Amino acid sequence: GDSVTQMEGPVTLSEEAFLTINCTYTATGYPSLFWYVQYPGEGLQLLLKATKADDKGSNKGFEATYRKETTSFHLEKGSVQVSDSAVYFCALSDRNTGNQFYFGTGTSLTVIP
Amino acid sequence: DAGVIQSPRHEVTEMGQEVTLRCKPISGHNSLFWYRQTMMRGLELLIYFNNNVPIDDSGMPEDRFSAKMPNASFSTLKIQPSEPRDSAVYFCASFPGVTEAFFGQGTRLTVV
Numbered sequence: 001g002d003s004v005t006q007m008e009g010p011v012t013l014s015e016e017a018f019l020t021i022n023c024t025y026t027a028t029g030y031p032s033l034f035w036y037v038q039y040p041g042e043g044l045q046l047l048l049k050a051t052k053a054d055d056k057g058s059n060k061g062f063e064a065t066y067r068k069e070t071t072s073f074h075l076e077k078g079s080v081q082v083s084d085s086a087v088y089f090c091a092l093s094d095r096n097t098g099n100q101f102y103f104g105t106g107t108s109l110t111v112i113p
Numbered sequence: 114d115a116g117v118i119q120s121p122r123h124e125v126t127e128m129g130q131e132v133t134l135r136c137k138p139i140s141g142h143n144s145l146f147w148y149r150q151t152m153m154r155g156l157e158l159l160i161y162f163n164n165n166v167p168i169d170d171s172g173m174p175e176d177r178f179s180a181k182m183p184n185a186s187f188s189t190l191k192i193q194p195s196e197p198r199d200s201a202v203y204f205c206a207s208f209p210g211v212t213e214a215f216f217g218q219g220t221r222l223t224v225v
Contacts, residue, residue, distance in 0.1 A: 034213055043204055043216040089156065093214070100169065101146060101206070101214050105155045 002027045006090045006104035013080055013111050021075040021088055021107045023064075029096030033057075033066050033073040036089040038106070044089060047075075080111045117217035119205050125223045131193040134220045137186060138207030146214065147180055147190050148204040156204075162188065195224045 007022040025031065032051045036044040048057030053068035062077045073090060090104040118137040126132050138145050147159040160170040165182045173180070177196070182188040192199055202221050208214040 032212075036216075043218045044206075045216070046213045049213055091214075093208070100161060101158075101208065103156050103158075 002031070002092060002094050002100065002102050004090050004092055004102050004104040006088075007107050009087075009106070010108040010110060013109070015082055015111055015113050016079045017111075019075070019077040019080045019084075019109070021090075021109070023073045023075065023090035023104060025071050025073065025090075025092050025102075027071075027092060027094050027096075029094050031092040031094040033064070034091040034093070035062070035064055035073070035075050036091060036103075038087045038089065040086070047088070080109075082111045082113055085109055085111050117205055117207050117215050119203075119217035119220050121220060122218060123221045123223075125225065126195055128196055128224055129194045130224075131191065132195045132199075132222060132224075134190040134203050134205075134222070136188045136190070136205030136217060138188070138205070139209070139215055140186065142207035142209045142215070143185075144208040144210060144214075145182060145188050146206045146208070147188070148206065149201045150204060150219070151201045159190070159203075192222075195222075197224045200224050 003026045005024050034049045035047040037047045038044045048059040050057040050066035056065045064073050064075045087106045087108045089106045093101050120135045145162045149157045159172045160180045161168050162182045180190045200223050202219045204219045206214045206216045
């Protein structure tokens, strides 16, 4: 069945460091891929998305490229800020499985000044 | 649109009591999900509705949990009787079938 595997946390970085959070997926069809972010005490918000192979999603300095050959959607940011401290979830939706949404376990990021 | 609306935002109840969580999805969205989030288990899918019909309830932990979606604009998640281990944040999300899922702010449930 469909699934998402993402890098275990927690991750602690200094401000302005480079961030990578790995995400790989398994899907029967051609899924759409997403990164969601959850700030403390809040619900999940969409950060970025990509709907087909080789698409790059980007938002707020974060980027992720849909790599079908490696079944990956790694999240990157060149220079993190304290305000990026949050939990990040990789997710996919697949019409072949009735539009079910599958989430990874989440990766907690703390950015220190 | 006001987004996905959940109520209450916080609920504190005694063990053994019935708890009902409510969700109003975004108008026009045909899929609705209930999730539970805890530190130990992360984000768990409890049940998934499509066009008001439960499609997958394999994540519902036990018979004490039940969910309904009587119409396209309302869903409930009920726990009866509640136990301390049910303490968690419960999220509702709605999905239009394309693009992304939209989450509510969650209900923080504490069972004492």
